[in-house]
Amino acid sequence: xxxxxxxxxxxxxAPGALVAWLAALLLTLSAGSPTATVLLRTLLTAVILVxxxxxxxxGAYDGPGLVGRAALAGLLAYLVSPAAxxxxxxxxxxxxxxxxxxxxxxxxxxxxxxxxAARTAAVRAPAVAPAPYRLG
Amino acid sequence: xxxxxxxxxxxxxxATLETTGVAIIAATLVLAVMLAALPQGTRLAETYSYWVCxxxxxxxxxxxxxxxxxxxxxxxxxxxxxxxxxERNQEIxxxxxxxxxxxxxxxxxxxxxxxxxxxxxxxxxxAAVGVGGGLTVTxxxxxxxxxxxxxxxxxxxxxAGAVYHADKDEIGGLMDALLQDQxxxxxxxxxxxxxxxxxxxxxxxxxxxxxxxxDEVYAEGGISLNASAEATGLTDHASAGVSASKVLGTxxxxxxxxxxYLRSEISGEAGLQxxxxxxDGLEFQGAALEGSAELVTAVTFDSEGNMVQVSATATAxxxxxxxxxxxxxxxxxxxxxxxxxxxxxxxxxxxxxxxxNQAAAQQFLLAQGVSSLGAWSNPALSxxxxxxxxxxxxxxxxxTQQDYDTxxxxxxxxxxxxxxxxxxxxxxxxxTDSMSTTGAQYWDGTQWANWEACSA
Numbered sequence: 001x002x003x004x005x006x007x008x009x010x011x012x013x014a015p016g017a018l019v020a021w022l023a024a025l026l027l028t029l030s031a032g033s034p035t036a037t038v039l040l041r042t043l044l045t046a047v048i049l050v051x052x053x054x055x056x057x058x059g060a061y062d063g064p065g066l067v068g069r070a071a072l073a074g075l076l077a078y079l080v081s082p083a084a085x086x087x088x089x090x091x092x093x094x095x096x097x098x099x100x101x102x103x104x105x106x107x108x109x110x111x112x113x114x115x116x117a118a119r120t121a122a123v124r125a126p127a128v129a130p131a132p133y134r135l136g
Numbered sequence: 137x138x139x140x141x142x143x144x145x146x147x148x149x150x151a152t153l154e155t156t157g158v159a160i161i162a163a164t165l166v167l168a169v170m171l172a173a174l175p176q177g178t179r180l181a182e183t184y185s186y187w188v189c190x191x192x193x194x195x196x197x198x199x200x201x202x203x204x205x206x207x208x209x210x211x212x213x214x215x216x217x218x219x220x221x222x223e224r225n226q227e228i229x230x231x232x233x234x235x236x237x238x239x240x241x242x243x244x245x246x247x248x249x250x251x252x253x254x255x256x257x258x259x260x261x262x263a264a265v266g267v268g269g270g271l272t273v274t275x276x277x278x279x280x281x282x283x284x285x286x287x288x289x290x291x292x293x294x295x296a297g298a299v300y301h302a303d304k305d306e307i308g309g310l311m312d313a314l315l316q317d318q319x320x321x322x323x324x325x326x327x328x329x330x331x332x333x334x335x336x337x338x339x340x341x342x343x344x345x346x347x348x349x350x351d352e353v354y355a356e357g358g359i360s361l362n363a364s365a366e367a368t369g370l371t372d373h374a375s376a377g378v379s380a381s382k383v384l385g386t387x388x389x390x391x392x393x394x395x396x397y398l399r400s401e402i403s404g405e406a407g408l409q410x411x412x413x414x415x416d417g418l419e420f421q422g423a424a425l426e427g428s429a430e431l432v433t434a435v436t437f438d439s440e441g442n443m444v445q446v447s448a449t450a451t452a453x454x455x456x457x458x459x460x461x462x463x464x465x466x467x468x469x470x471x472x473x474x475x476x477x478x479x480x481x482x483x484x485x486x487x488x489x490x491x492x493n494q495a496a497a498q499q500f501l502l503a504q505g506v507s508s509l510g511a512w513s514n515p516a517l518s519x520x521x522x523x524x525x526x527x528x529x530x531x532x533x534x535x536t537q538q539d540y541d542t543x544x545x546x547x548x549x550x551x552x553x554x555x556x557x558x559x560x561x562x563x564x565x566x567x568t569d570s571m572s573t574t575g576a577q578y579w580d581g582t583q584w585a586n587w588e589a590c591s592a
Contacts, residue, residue, distance in 0.1 A: 022337055023165040025323055029343050030182040031189035031199040032315035034322035039192045041323060044161060051157040082330045088323055098325070 013077035020044035042091040050117040057121035074114030298350030313345040395436045403428040412524040429459040446497040447485035486533035500525035535579040
């Protein structure tokens with residue numbers, strides 16, 4: 001997984017999470033239940049993170065450091081997500097008041113989701129040279 | 137080759153699953169936006185939101201049910217307009233809603249059928265605060281109650297807030313807007329770029345119900361008329377038995393006047409005497425004269441800074457019963473000292489439209505250590521004799537006493553409390569308490585008279 005793919009994954013995850021955040025708000029605003037909005041936001045964001053990561057990873061070749069690079073992409077996406085800035089990205093604010101603590105909780109969950117999705121994604125086989133060109 | 141084909145097929149299947157998942161979420165979002173855009177969109181969106189909320193929270197989320205079609209809500213039974221010469225709906229009820237984020241919504245039904253909704257940021261942080269919060273009940277634009285507290289001596293808990301007035305047709309929309317504002321506050325914060333995005337998107341899609349401009353606003357204690365804490369002059373030189381005042385807050389009223397709320401404590405016989413009460417011959421039943429009562433004084437200024445009215449309010453409940461009753465010339469009802477669910481609110485108001493009333497008001501404020509409020513300076517430099525503010529109010533102003541029941545299945549107007557909660561769209565995620573008046577009297581110049589308009 002090269003740097004370009006890392007950036008590409010981050011560039012997909014950040015707006016994807018924002019769309020999930022907005023969808024949760026629009027879908028539950030009329031119900032007037034903050035808890036429901038936070039739960040749906042967490043659910044949709046998690047699904048989006050997993051699905052988009054798996055989609056993007058289809059273009060990656062398996063190899064050492066693949067999951068780490070995906071996690072790095074997840075971290076980058078988290079850093080540029082407006083919802084994350086306020087500690088209101090996932091379910092952290094259900095456990096603690098929105099702020100640094102919820103920011104940290106959401107960060108751990110966010111990166112873990114991306115890493116797990118990358119680990120279980122159907123990536124391409126490692127790129128190796130055709131047999132006639134192998135050394136030795 | 138066979139293995140590569142199999143993997144490719146497997147990958148193709150995985151890709152289809154993931155693509156489908158993203159497509160479903162996108163379609164859900166598009167559907168939500170489309171629902172909002174349809175002519176019947178509001179109700180559809182409410183229904184859609186309700187079921188999404190129910191599913192996500194496993195039915196435990198306190199989801200507001202969708203409003204039914206307007207046609208189906210038209211009553212088929214004849215309604216009662218008058219009853220024994222007294223109009224229905226003249227009961228004054230108060231519903232206090234403490235929402236999850238600590239904000240408190242007080243809904244008061246007034247005798248003119250109007251609803252008065254006060255939204256305050258409570259410092260209690262979401263705890264069940266019960267009835268309280270400086271309730272000021274307004275009847276036909278006349279303030280008749282005030283500063284109700286569920287517990288004796290409970291301090292009024294105001295930080296900042298806004299007051300909205302709505303009729304029966306508007307109250308539902310106002311409550312929806314308040315709850316939506318709470319949801320946005322929770323998921324996007326009350327300001328910042330995220331909140332801006334949330335406001336813009338919900339406005340564009342038509343889902344959002346915006347809060348109207350409040351009719352009145354008030355701010356927490358210490359903020360004076362010109363929003364400068366230094367401008368409020370409060371000395372420590374209150375009279376014996378009267379604690380120095382503290383500013384509870386200010387309120388900008390609908391008519392352009394501004395009211396400053398002060399709090400002080402009246403203790404024992406000395407406190408009563410300092411405020412001009414002749415304690416000789418008073419018989420206290422059930423409550424000792426050694427008790428104390430919290431006094432909330434409201435000083436109203438016109439737009440030019442002239443004092444136009446002073447009112448004093450005290451709650452008689454528990455140990456405060458004797459002092460409060462004696463101060464306002466009420467009956468020292470032994471029952472009020474013991475009952476948990478009842479209380480009596482005394483209020484005396486005096487318009488300062490003549491020199492005698494002005495002098496009484498100035499002395500009354502001086503006794504509480506008030507030397508200035510904003511641009512207004514108290515001309516009274518020293519307390520002289522009996523202040524007699526309450527007596528002046530009895531002679532030239534308005535003195536009332538209202539009994540409230542705070543521990544009953546309150547009939548809120550004509551609706552049962554629980555039904556009203558559902559009707560207003562208040563979710564189960566809030567805690568509610570309520571109170572309603574069970575009787576009211578006013579001083580007619582010679583004796584207490586039944587105040588029909590404000591009696592249950």
